[in-house]
Amino acid sequence: MSKTGANFGGTVGWDEQTVIGKRAPRPGELKSESAIAAAQRAGVAIDTSKKYEAGHNKQHEAAKNTAVLDRETEELHHDRVNTDVARAIQQARNAKEWTQADLARHINEKQQVVNEYEQSKAIPNQQVLSKMERALGVKLRGKDIGQPFSTGPKKK
Numbered sequence: 001m002s003k004t005g006a007n008f009g010g011t012v013g014w015d016e017q018t019v020i021g022k023r024a025p026r027p028g029e030l031k032s033e034s035a036i037a038a039a040q041r042a043g044v045a046i047d048t049s050k051k052y053e054a055g056h057n058k059q060h061e062a063a064k065n066t067a068v069l070d071r072e073t074e075e076l077h078h079d080r081v082n083t084d085v086a087r088a089i090q091q092a093r094n095a096k097e098w099t100q101a102d103l104a105r106h107i108n109e110k111q112q113v114v115n116e117y118e119q120s121k122a123i124p125n126q127q128v129l130s131k132m133e134r135a136l137g138v139k140l141r142g143k144d145i146g147q148p149f150s151t152g153p154k155k156k
Helices: 033-042 066-071 083-095 100-107 111-118 126-136
Strands: none
Touching: 083 100, 083 111, 083 126, 100 111, 100 126, 111 126
16 A cells, blocks of 8 residues: 555556547448448448337327227318407507508517418417407407407406
């Protein structure tokens, strides 16, 4: 033992090298045609099987209700914005003398979104409708569509 009390084993000789951070060479995958051909010329055993869906997290079990969905004959579609809502958006925007681009800038959306809502082509999004209500000051949801949006406290 040395004076510091550290024991380093004493098995390392002068001729041996310790390399830190260097990995030992290992046989890699041959992906290119030229690498496969070179390995065949060298006489190396090659396995060229394809691993299907390797690296994908997929379930192997079919969904439980696939038979029910296959028997389904009803046409399914998304609801679109009501024409009353589209008309209320147009009227409130015109009352403020805003273009579609102006309204889009106020609600932080694209002009195309405003255009789809005014043409009743958009799938209703409650967040977008809420932003439009606040910007235009008009109710766009519920039973009072087109009525002024009251911002004050509720009366009892």
